[in-house]
Amino acid sequence: MSTVLSRGTVTLDVEACKGCELCITACPPRVLTMGTAANRAGFRYPLLEPGCTGCAACLFVCPDFCFEVFRFDTPVATEVPA
Amino acid sequence: MTSIAVQSADRRLMEGSEAIALAAIAAGCRFFAGYPMTPFTEVLEHFARYLPDVGGTCINAESELEAVGMAWGALATGARAATGSTGQGLSLMQESFAEITLAELPLVIFDLARGQGDYFQATRGGGHGDYRHLVLAPVDITETVELTQLAFHLADRWRNPVLVYGDYLTAHVEEAVAVTALDFGPVPDKDWALDGSATGTGASRLVSPLGLAKSGAEPVGIEAHLRAIDAKQRAITAAEPRAESGYLDDAETVVVAFGSPARFVRAVVRDLRAGGARVGYVRPITLWPFPADVVADAASGVRTVACFELCAGQMIDDVRLAVLGRAPVVGIGGISTDGSGFGVGRLLDMDTIRARILAVHEGGPDAELPPLPDNERTLW
Amino acid sequence: MTIDTSVPPSDARQVGQHTPELLLTGEHHLCPGCGEPLALRCLLDTITDLGVTHRTIGVVGIGCYTAFTTSLDVDVVQALHGRAPSVATGVKRMRPDRVVFTLQGDGDMVNEGLQEVLHTAARGEAVTCVLLNNGVFGETGGHMTATTVLGQRTKNTLEGRDAGYHGYPILIGDLIARLDGAAYVARGSVHNAGAVARTKKMVRRALEAQEAGGFSFVEVLTMCPTGWFVPTADGPEYLHETLGEVHVMGELKVDGRVRSTEELRVENVARQREIEARLAAGGLD
Numbered sequence: 001m002s003t004v005l006s007r008g009t010v011t012l013d014v015e016a017c018k019g020c021e022l023c024i025t026a027c028p029p030r031v032l033t034m035g036t037a038a039n040r041a042g043f044r045y046p047l048l049e050p051g052c053t054g055c056a057a058c059l060f061v062c063p064d065f066c067f068e069v070f071r072f073d074t075p076v077a078t079e080v081p082a
Numbered sequence: 083m084t085s086i087a088v089q090s091a092d093r094r095l096m097e098g099s100e101a102i103a104l105a106a107i108a109a110g111c112r113f114f115a116g117y118p119m120t121p122f123t124e125v126l127e128h129f130a131r132y133l134p135d136v137g138g139t140c141i142n143a144e145s146e147l148e149a150v151g152m153a154w155g156a157l158a159t160g161a162r163a164a165t166g167s168t169g170q171g172l173s174l175m176q177e178s179f180a181e182i183t184l185a186e187l188p189l190v191i192f193d194l195a196r197g198q199g200d201y202f203q204a205t206r207g208g209g210h211g212d213y214r215h216l217v218l219a220p221v222d223i224t225e226t227v228e229l230t231q232l233a234f235h236l237a238d239r240w241r242n243p244v245l246v247y248g249d250y251l252t253a254h255v256e257e258a259v260a261v262t263a264l265d266f267g268p269v270p271d272k273d274w275a276l277d278g279s280a281t282g283t284g285a286s287r288l289v290s291p292l293g294l295a296k297s298g299a300e301p302v303g304i305e306a307h308l309r310a311i312d313a314k315q316r317a318i319t320a321a322e323p324r325a326e327s328g329y330l331d332d333a334e335t336v337v338v339a340f341g342s343p344a345r346f347v348r349a350v351v352r353d354l355r356a357g358g359a360r361v362g363y364v365r366p367i368t369l370w371p372f373p374a375d376v377v378a379d380a381a382s383g384v385r386t387v388a389c390f391e392l393c394a395g396q397m398i399d400d401v402r403l404a405v406l407g408r409a410p411v412v413g414i415g416g417i418s419t420d421g422s423g424f425g426v427g428r429l430l431d432m433d434t435i436r437a438r439i440l441a442v443h444e445g446g447p448d449a450e451l452p453p454l455p456d457n458e459r460t461l462w
Numbered sequence: 463m464t465i466d467t468s469v470p471p472s473d474a475r476q477v478g479q480h481t482p483e484l485l486l487t488g489e490h491h492l493c494p495g496c497g498e499p500l501a502l503r504c505l506l507d508t509i510t511d512l513g514v515t516h517r518t519i520g521v522v523g524i525g526c527y528t529a530f531t532t533s534l535d536v537d538v539v540q541a542l543h544g545r546a547p548s549v550a551t552g553v554k555r556m557r558p559d560r561v562v563f564t565l566q567g568d569g570d571m572v573n574e575g576l577q578e579v580l581h582t583a584a585r586g587e588a589v590t591c592v593l594l595n596n597g598v599f600g601e602t603g604g605h606m607t608a609t610t611v612l613g614q615r616t617k618n619t620l621e622g623r624d625a626g627y628h629g630y631p632i633l634i635g636d637l638i639a640r641l642d643g644a645a646y647v648a649r650g651s652v653h654n655a656g657a658v659a660r661t662k663k664m665v666r667r668a669l670e671a672q673e674a675g676g677f678s679f680v681e682v683l684t685m686c687p688t689g690w691f692v693p694t695a696d697g698p699e700y701l702h703e704t705l706g707e708v709h710v711m712g713e714l715k716v717d718g719r720v721r722s723t724e725e726l727r728v729e730n731v732a733r734q735r736e737i738e739a740r741l742a743a744g745g746l747d
Binding site: 006007008009010011012014016018019020021022024025026028029035043047048049050052053054055056057058059060061062063064065067068069070071072073074078080081 | 464468471473474475476477478480485488489490492495496497498500503652654655658687694697698742743744747
């Protein structure tokens, strides 16, 4: 197991997402990946892994205003499989 | 520069173009945009000269398309605004005219036409869709002063464009007039006008031809919107026809004419009456809505209805529709212009008009008319 | 190992705005991966940041972005295709103390309305024209416009735009920069977060130039994966490598000086490196 620090996190409006994947490419630490589940409109939407820096690049590039971005007062540590 | 109040309150000789600008300003017009084109150009010149004096703006637009666009923007802020041209320039503005009507903006349009062949363009609307503009046709400069101001009033009252139809004579004949502000009564508040103050309040405004509404409000939808415009235009048709007429009671021949040529026709008819001929006339003042009731009444019991217009025959369609078979309708005008094509031709002459009226008055609707007089020269 | 993104965290502060304050709703029918909402966010957030909200009037042209007229919490007048600059002129002349912007696509501004924007700039009207440039007529299906670049695939240049058959693109930002009446001219892009951040600053400088009495122009290159026949995720790269290579990003005219394309290219490389470093460090603010 190893420890990943997350300096930030996001909330995602799943039903607003149109599955365009711009956020996937835009995320510098690469912590967004497309899931397999679909929302009511039939679009797949991104899932968040530990390691978010709260840089808000996803918010900047989302055409559907899906994201809220937050920065922790203290970074959160998460244990992940090595 | 002499204050505009002094310039316009004095009764003095002025050409129609100047009277239009001063009358518009007296009515509160504070924006004008146009593009030079004969015989409209001097209207633009006079607005350019006088509007800055009252804190208004006159812009020489880069083309007629932009002139009407600029007026559109000014109207959206709630200002009284106008544009104009001659028929050729108005042709360029037609898309905007149609959409401005759908956006229910009170545009005033001055058409200083090359003759009377812009009648269809003005009354049928040269643009797309089911829209109409009110059209006012002054007979002389004094009436131009009145109808220009009435145009702004009607435009605001109905939230519909109004076109003032003049010609070379309207633009350039000088008459002694005093331009004083006329009060036609109250008009609705412009609670739809934009000034930016509603931005960010959740109640911001939209001026649009499309029947849309801001999210959260129920949109009218394009079909309902178009039908509402149609209903409004039917109300205008009922309320606003205007005409002047004379000598109709026992007339055997009725002559119908509008605008500057009607001044000649009216004078000829007066002369003929003085000589005992039972001739009358109807002068539509609103070309739309056409005073169909007045023309229909005038045609009852009459032998001939004669249409005098300086074109191939456009108003005659409306006359025929109004008369609806009560009497034969014949055209006694025709295409007549000067060497440049901008002005008026030799047909606009008292003796020539008298001969044509007498031909049908004495010979009936099938009488042969004298040949049209020609221009002696061309300018080009 | 995913994190629950359905509820906000408790011991954290929010960064940025979910939806711009001046949008009544973030819902819209524009395509997945469309760049226009990103450009719109730059404009609306800047109006809010500058504190000019209650005296801003917008003039919107005809294109996909017309859909926003109903969700913009802005006093808006709808104009015809190409005709927004003249309408904006009329608005500003009657309300000189308001902030007036146009919002137009490349088909609208550079095809139908080329004359309007050039004359409005030349006259130095104190308005800000905003161009959403995706190199196609998006709303009618993705056909070539005057800004489509050589080699770009569109609905009617399926083999790529060919100079001999289709002629050359018009670089509208560069054209306007050379008009004396234009006070501030810039070209932004929304192909990545850094470009979006740079574009937002350009919009700010443009509105400030308007407040100082000059004409300003901001062109924003936006993705149109539908019009370009590319997968949505490839839109930004396609934008940067086709449109972005010809319509070069940067401030084209500042303080009366027209800047060369070479100067912009050099600056862009440096700025991109700088932005990547800042993003890696945790943010662009």
